[in-house]
Amino acid sequence: MAHAIETHGLTRRFDGRLAVDGLSLAIEAGTVFGFLGPNGAGKTTTVRMLAALIAPTDGDAIVAGHALGVDDTALRRSVGILTEQPGLYDRLSARQNLRYFARLYDLDAARVDAQVERYLHLLELWDRRDEPVGTFSKGMRQKLAIARALLHEPPVVFLDEPTAALDPEAARTVREFVKGLRAEGRTIFLTTHNLPEADELCDSIGIFQCRLLRMGSPRELRAGLFGAGTVVRVVGDAARLVPLARSLRFVRTAHAEGDTLTLELEDPETRNPELVDALAAAGARIRYVERLQHSLEDVYLRLVGGHK
């Protein structure tokens, strides 16, 4: 599959301070890429470079088929960007805001109104189209800003924290919309702090803190950092079973919390019967045996925490 975004050693310094250090990545067209990292990690700087808003100090990139720094105007025409702040004109109506940007994105006169109407309908803002944006809720503003980023039908869309500060319902609408964009074959570059959201939406994820710490699908990231494991819930306190568990040669780690014993072990599917027998022989009364599932948050915290 072709790459919608490719970067090679993309670097940006501000007055000698390194903000982005040698970022190299390739994002397949038609996928959602999650770009995760703590505040100040350089995510917004990266997005700005890829959207041809600021120039890299070093390295190069190809975005939507356009090499960065060669024809940045054409590149900007091929990408849509939802900036960290919605940045809408409060006195203008939703329709006036979108018309302004549609024209700036070079849509011909006949298409301007059609596209504005299409996205106002798609994002459920049509009924409020002629009201000043200053009267809109945060969710409505965010949806309008997303519409603005899509008016010119860009193949690559950068969404910087699209659901930040939205109520659960509005956030869900936005997430569903992002899924719809992927279904249309667009490539989404998503920065977010919402890890369950990234887990739900993203085909691949890059964990970033000035440099790319790890990249892969959510499943690959989990498997790469954590071994397979088993969670056993018992009657009573599980702590007494920890020494026994650790004595088993196939158990890598074991710890207890309340009635729950969490173990990382080699090949759980083969070893679980042996584990259960050993625990039962030691007097444990077992309620449940479950597969150990690590969240993306665990992956993120281990990588970012480890990097710190």
Added chain:
Amino acid sequence: MKKALIVLEKEWLELRLQRALLWATLILPPLITALAVATFFVVGKISSGVSLPATPLPPEFAGLSLLEIGQAIVGKQFSTLFLLLPIFIPSVLASYAIVGEKRERTLEPVLATPIRTWELLLGKMLAALIPALGITIASAALFVAGVLAFAVTDRVRAVVVTPGWILAVLVDTPLLGLIGVALIVVLSSRVNDPRTAQQISAVLIVPVLGLLFGQLAGVVVLGPPLALGIGVILAAIAAASLWFAARVFQREVILTRWR
């Protein structure tokens, strides 16, 4: 160029929705004109009781009667105000168009479009300059009509509406306005409040006030050569200001250095 016009159209749309700002700014020239013409008319009727000022009179006042001098002084004083308006009005409009947009964080999405920064800058500058110059020149024309209608003699008309003043209004005021807007752009990189930008840009009125007092003191005669000479100097300053403003108004600078 097409995108500069799109920006200009949007700026005017926003301006129309800011009624208070629009009225407060654009009502000033007609008000000053009305006041100038009314005062000019009244002085022409009552100045027989007015005594001459203690300061020496400008040379062009030589041979005028007391009545004529009274009207001529009022006319001269008010005529200079038309050189101040093009500094004041575009500064107010531009500060809301640029500093206001910076404060509302609406610039980044615009910069993400295929617009070139010079198109954005040109659109914003024209949006501030065109209404300011239009209303100033229209008001100046009304002032001229008032002077021609109410001057007690032709000699007063000749002293107030001089070729030098007309040249200054037509040539120097657009340049002063341009310098004012360029200064606002430069200030935008440092300030976040449109009022602060306006206050700082008010420093531009000092040379114009110098011209006013120089004329009244008889030290400066605003003839065509001086008006054109000032125009040349202003054109050089405007070019330098625009160059500096264009350097400040770049995507990279706006996004990474404007605070």
